[in-house]
Each structure stands twice: as structure tokens, then as C-alpha cells.
Amino acid sequence: MAVFQKAELILSAPSKKEWPNSDLPEIALAGRSNVGKSSFINTMTGRKKLAYVGNTPGKTRLLNFYNLDDKYMFVDVPGYGYANISKRQLIQFGEMMEDYFRERKQNKGIVLLVDARHQPTEDDCLMLDFARYYELPIVVVATKTDKVKRSQLLKHMKVIKETLQLDDHEPLFRFSAVEPCDTDAIWEALLKIFQKK
Numbered sequence: 708m709a710v711f712q713k714a715e716l717i718l719s720a721p722s723k724k725e726w727p728n729s730d731l732p733e734i735a736l737a738g739r740s741n742v743g744k745s746s747f748i749n750t751m752t753g754r755k756k757l758a759y760v761g762n763t764p765g766k767t768r769l770l771n772f773y774n775l776d777d778k779y780m781f782v783d784v785p786g787y788g789y790a791n792i793s794k795r796q797l798i799q800f801g802e803m804m805e806d807y808f809r810e811r812k813q814n815k816g817i818v819l820l821v822d823a824r825h826q827p828t829e830d831d832c833l834m835l836d837f838a839r840y841y842e843l844p845i846v847v848v849a850t851k852t853d854k855v856k857r858s859q860l861l862k863h864m865k866v867i868k869e870t871l872q873l874d875d876h877e878p879l880f881r882f883s884a885v886e887p888c889d890t891d892a893i894w895e896a897l898l899k900i901f902q903k904k
């Protein structure tokens with residue numbers, strides 16, 4: 708576990724005008740709403756309430772910037788994939804992500820979170836292709852592994868890997884916010900991205 712003296716939400720940006728002026732390297736965290744992004748941020752930073760955990764689908768249409776020890780930035784991307792999204796919201800989301808991936812020089816890579824219980828959706832594949840298009844380093848995290856039977860987990864991981872067509876440069880990790888898991892291995896992969904020249 709990485710121990711940070713400081714981990715704080717510095718800004719929630721509705722559009723690129725509001726992005727923070729910063730030279731810290733950033734990793735974007737993306738996934739379907741409710742996949743466990745906030746819980747991932749809290750566990751990985753050793754904070755209980757840094758990111759808000761709960762059922763508020765559609766409420767956050769903002770990029771949330773989290774400063775970690777003035778060294779790194781996590782950028783929490785709004786969860787996608789809930790049913791009653793309007794066409795306009797969908798377009799806004801696409802534009803926001805395109806702005807971010809295309810223009811944000813501080814961005815070094817992306818973590819895609821998928822639910823370990825389910826086959827990744829078309830939205831997940833689209834998000835991944837988006838990141839591949841911009842040639843971003845990618846880390847995939849399968850969340851909520853505590854909800855999958857031990858005997859089934861390997862099979863689920865295989866389905867995720869195959870559905871997303873992950874290659875050797877796109878590592879897939881298991882993660883649970885409620886039981887011990889190998890956060891060190893995930894941090895190692897993240898630091899490699901953060902520290903890439």
C-alpha cells in the first residue's frame with residue numbers, strides 16, 4: 708500500500724476551462740457507474756472517505772482531480788453505462804473525454820475498472836479503444852473479486868481478458884475493497900505509468 712501524507716480532492720471540473728493548472732503526472736480512472744471506482748481510490752490511497760462511495764448514478768458529470776502528496780494526480784472519470792442517459796449527456800461525456808485524452812498533456816495513462824462478476828460491456832470496450840487510440844498505457848482492474856467464488860475467479864478473469872482483447876502490455880489485476888488483495892502489485896504498475904518519461 709502506498710502511504711500518502713496528503714490525498715485530497717482539489718477540484719471537480721465540468722469542462723476543460725476548469726482543469727487544474729498543474730504539472731503533476733495524471734492517471735485517469737474509468738469504468739461503468741457503480742463499478743467501484745470511488746472505493747478503489749479510497750483503498751489505494753489508504754483513505755476511508757476521500758472519494759464518495761454510493762449510488763448516485765448520473766450525478767457526477769465532472770472530472771475529479773485528486774492530488775497525492777503533490778506528486779501524482781488521480782483523475783476520476785464519471786461512471787458510464789447507466790440506462791437512462793440522454794443522447795445529449797452521452798455526447799457531452801464523449802466530448803469531455805476526447806478533450807481530456809487529446810489535450811491533457813499531464814495524462815500518462817488510464818485504469819479501466821470492470822466488475823469481476825460480469826463480462827465487460829460494449830461501453831468498456833469502447834473506453835479501452837479510446838485509450839488505445841491515444842496510445843495511453845492501460846491497466847485493467849477487476850473489482851469486487853470478493854463477490855466471485857474462488858473456484859470461478861480464474862474463469863471470470865479469462866472472460867474479461869478475452870472480451871477486452873488485452874495484450875501483454877495491458878495488465879489485468881484483481882481487486883477488492885473489502886478483503887485483502889495485492890494492492891502493491893497494482894501500485895507498482897501505476898507508479899511505472901506515473902514515472903514514465
Ligand SMILES: Nc1nc2c(ncn2[C@@H]2O[C@H](COP(=O)(O)OP(=O)(O)O)[C@@H](O)[C@H]2O)c(=O)[nH]1
Pocket residue numbers: 738739740741742743744745746747759760761762786850851852853854882883884885
Ligand atoms: N463487495 C464489494 N462491494 C464493493 C467493492 N467496491 C465497491 N463496492 C460497493 O459497490 C458500490 C459502488 O461503489 P463505488 O465505489 O461508489 O463505485 P463508483 O460508482 O464506481 O465510484 C458501493 O455500494 C460499494 O460499497 C468491493 O470491492 N467489494
Ligand SMILES: [Mg+2]
Pocket residue numbers: 744745746758759760761
Ligand atoms: Mg464514484
